[in-house]
Amino acid sequence: MYLEYFQLKQEPFNIAPNPNLMYPSSRHKEAIGYLRYGLRGSGGFVMLTGEVGTGKTMVSRAVLGDLPDTFNVAYILNPTLNNIQLLQTVCESFEIPVEHKDDHKVLSDALQLFLIEQDKLGKSSLLVIDEAQHLSTQALEQLRLFTNLETNDKKLLQIILIGQPELQEKLNTRELRQLAQRITARYHLLPLTKDETFAYINHRVIAVGGSRPLFDKKSMTIIFQQAKGTPRLINLLADRALMGAYAKGQFFVDNKTTKQAVAEVLGGQLQARPQRNKKLAIYAAAILVVMTFSLMLAGYFFSGSL
Structure with a gap:
């Protein structure tokens, strides 16, 4: 449906295992x-x-x-x-x-x-x-x-x-x-890395006749985070995102269109980024340590005053 619009010869993200479209990671x-x-x-x-x-x-x-x-x-x-x-x-x-x-x-x-x-x-x-x-x-x-x-x-x-x-x-x-x-x-x-995911998406577009990138970096970042580097999920999300861009009359896929594609393919809210969760856990642990030390210090002075 979107092939002529984006000037592509065939679907770049078909999930059929076509060796001609294989990205050589x-x-x-x-x-x-x-x-x-x-x-x-x-x-x-x-x-x-x-x-x-x-x-x-x-x-x-x-x-x-x-x-x-x-x-x-x-x-x-x-x-x-x-x-x-x-x-x-x-x-x-x-x-x-x-x-x-x-x-x-x-x-x-x-x-x-x-x-x-x-x-x-x-x-x-x-x-x-x-x-x-x-x-x-x-x-x-x-x-x-x-x-x-x-x-x-x-x-x-x-x-x-x-x-x-x-x-x-x-x-x-x-x-x-x-x-x-x-x-x-x-x-x-193993799954693809973030850089490999970016290269994978662009490679598939070029392999079917694309003359320019169709995804911006933010959209590819979202796809990587949600697909976790798994090529089959990358294909599903990228294909749905292209369909969304075509329906909106856009010439490339942006992050808003990609988030909508994620919701349609995976359902529900976007999964939180692992790095962000890790940072929150570190902050929480640091706060807990400070509070524990403060309580111990307060207890020390209180017992001393008695």
């Missing part, structure tokens, strides 16, 4: 580097974790987009499956024909045969599992068994696990210690 570049390093090795598992909306899927797609044609890639988005369903989904994702799909051994044998044949053809096989924190302990153990098939110099199946911090906690349990030892590269993706 130091953390995202580092995450991509870790994943690429893990895939170049001969190990079985690579892990990427981060809070909701920090850009994990975007990073994984950027990595997958650069893989050579010698990679067979299977991508699983819904891992809330039991063991047999997981094995069925893996075979389907690799387009492995199986007659008896309810037979665990038949499925397992078909997968192993496929991996061996692809290795002979000079191809590598990669399984990517998003939202991996939802995998059960039994399913994760089955994935470990998948990687048991190997040659003298490499695993025939590499697996990227993408998930929220709960995935790290799950892999720290005793039951999954063998799997944890097979992770050759791991990275935890």
Whole structure:
């Protein structure tokens, strides 16, 4: 709706994980580097974790987009499956024909045969599992068994696990210690800093054809404070703010329009700034110390006068 008004080719803050719009922050570049390093090795598992909306899927797609044609890639988005369903989904994702799909051994044998044949053809096989924190302990153990098939110099199946911090906690349990030892590269993706948030917003605008900044510093500061550096929330707030500026006939987004966008997206009042809360706490503590010292001093003189 506002594209023509702001002379943009597409929506700059669409929440779909489009690698073409990815802002190359130091953390995202580092995450991509870790994943690429893990895939170049001969190990079985690579892990990427981060809070909701920090850009994990975007990073994984950027990595997958650069893989050579010698990679067979299977991508699983819904891992809330039991063991047999997981094995069925893996075979389907690799387009492995199986007659008896309810037979665990038949499925397992078909997968192993496929991996061996692809290795002979000079191809590598990669399984990517998003939202991996939802995998059960039994399913994760089955994935470990998948990687048991190997040659003298490499695993025939590499697996990227993408998930929220709960995935790290799950892999720290005793039951999954063998799997944890097979992770050759791991990275935890953190939210953007304030400066990165400013650069992120401007980058997305330029990436879709924008010829000038559309947000002033105050508006971007509000977005950073309310989104806490989380790219998905930044996108939601920035998109709504652009819509508000368009509706008001403004040529850029100001702080008033941004506050209104925050109220519409997040609801209620703006969250207080952490630094301000911290300063208030320090002032309150200082006052308490002074009052306590004064009372002690008064008590001393009073007892002395008696």
